Amino acid sequence: MTPSLARNINILGALGISSVLLGAYGFQFILWEFPCPLCLLIRMGMLGVAFGFLLNLKFGIRPSHYGVSIISAMFGGAVALRQVLLHIVPGTGSYGSPVFGMHLYTWAFVIFAAAVLIIGILLVFDRQFVNKETEEPALSGFAKFVFILVIVIALTNVVTAFLECGIGPCPDNPVQYELLK
């Protein structure tokens, strides 16, 4: 795997995570399904996975950057698994609308597990890694776009989380924006 191919894969990875986070906003603003505290933490895990990919694009492909993504995926996977187990017993209900039969927290766990698997496969290929610390490739136009997209998504989450929860803990079952009521 050449560094160029690896960079393109990282761009796709960051773009994929961004589309998941934008989909979550679709649920929030089109279906008016507010994210619960665990949902918000899952989004942070997603941002962390994308962050690792972006580090690869900006500073060159390094195992440590994949490590950042894996750690974030483990964190996000733990939160998602917690939420799955909260509702796994029949009769305990669920949170939010299902998509193709599974709820978003279940899909999140699948995505985090897939991220760990894919990154593990990527780590097998040594040729992609930079040899010197000075090898920082310039960001392509599309890579810059994906970078800025992730930044915008993170910043909009700052605003929406603040509107939903204020400065204190978020309600377990949010039904409104606390700062707009």
Next chain:
Amino acid sequence: MMALLYLLYAAATIIAFRGNRKLSLIIFTVAIVLSIFWFKYHVTDPINISL
């Protein structure tokens, strides 16, 4: 608190975009550690299953 955590992730990403790898990684580390603590805060009830 959630907003602050998102702000840390955003800051880490912005600082990485600006070219400061070390600082962005430090901020990301702080963000993920605080996220773990906040996760622990929200894990309040035992799960009613037999494993």
